[in-house]
Amino acid sequence: MPVTDVTTDHEALTMTLTAEFAASVDRLWKAFTDPAQLERFWGPPGWPATFPRFDFAVGGRADYYMTSPRGEKAGGSWEFLEIDEPRAFAVLDSFVDAGGAPADGLPTMRVVFAFEPTAAGSKLINTTYFTSAEALEQVVAMGAVEGSTMAFNQLDRVLAGLREYSAGKGTQTEILDDTHVRITRLVEGPRHLVWRAHQEPELMRQWLLGPDGWRMSVCEIDPAVGGRYRYEWEPLEGMPGEKFGFDGETLLWEAPRRAVTTEHMTGTDFPSTLNDLTLDEEDGATLITLVIEYPDKETRDMVLATGMTDGMEASYGRLEGVLERVG
Structure with a gap:
């Protein structure tokens, strides 16, 4: 499985996921910046994502929702803060309600997607920065570690191509x-x-x-x-x-x-x-x-x-x- 480690640091207020892939940095970058490819792995099994909006530019916004087998929808949005192609991009990640506004009682986080070359291909370092220990604990309790791991472990088949x-x-x-x-x-x-x-x-x-x-x-x-x-x-x-x-x-x-x-x-x-x-x-x-x-x-x-x-x-x-x- 691609995910090799998930670490939560309550002092630094971070959650860091590391995954390695037998694909180039350029190929990995494309998978994370093309909404058609994101939809094939963003979201754990049973909660596939749909990205109706993806404005990939600093100051732009991506909107997505994940749909459960019973039709419940969980929405999110990214505001693109930094883009350094093909090495990294950073977003402000928010849970959103049905109208697209930040959801009450749920945190907004800064998330950095960093891509590095390795001898076998490439590495993703996905770091989420929280504003408080309570926000970190809340997201972990919601299943973020398990959900992110299952989602990113679906990425191999996207990178390789289906055939x-x-x-x-x-x-x-x-x-x-x-x-x-x-x-x-x-x-x-x-x-x-x-x-x-x-x-x-x-x-x-x-x-x-x-x-x-x-x-x-x-x-x-x-x-x-x-x-x-x-x-x-x-x-x-x-x-x-x-x-x-x-x-x-x-x-x-x-x-x-x-x-x-x-x-x-x-x-x-x-x-x-x-x-x-x-x-x-x-x-x-x-x-x-x-x-x-x-x-x-x-x-x-x-x-x-x-x-x-x-x-x-x-x-x-x-x-x-x-x-x-x-x-």
Whole structure:
């Protein structure tokens, strides 16, 4: 993981994050000063960022918000104080309310992003300066250390490019913590077609099948927020297995980038999971990222032990064939 250290200093009133990357300083600088790239890593898994404004000049301002799987928004703004391309830039970082004004009861901080060359590539030193020990403790208690670490640990795939980062890896499953798993798969095809293939029943029936020998017998989707869906699979004639299905509710719908749903195994009292799907496109390929939130570690481990990753890889292999035909 890129993040090598996070240190809080209550005497100096600072929090310093250090991360190292196998990329040049110029490449790292671009990732932090291009809002399209910032949106792909700024914000921990489950809270992706959107930058509707990015005026990168001294005295300019960047506005962003992060959106939770349930649609809550956390806003922030940067006022650019200093820019020394490509070595460093400094901002005044504020939590903001829905109207863009500094949020009551939350601190404003000076933040410096410094970039240094290393033998293997480059290093980021991200230092946040607080006005009081209380402000430092407040931000740390809000999960700043964990959130920043998870966010910057997503940067490798942005720096490398999606094809290089994902080459030969197939479907990857990462355990993020006791209740969260991240699944990624790069597929050849533009994002709008991948989105369609995840939302249109006639396309889903062609690829969302898991291992060979199954058919999708029910595929009903209401994509509106608050709408319900129901999927059901059954074995082909002569194949072993019993039919099963899932149902759930749409919590967030941001076509063609993100959809969040609950997922419950139909006819059981098993608890639901939260499935957060995000699609990122680069050079005609789309990275599918699915962050799954489980109710507890035991449920997480039980599901992973079913061979879920292998089943998803078989489905994503079929998806690429569907994208070729549709495209």
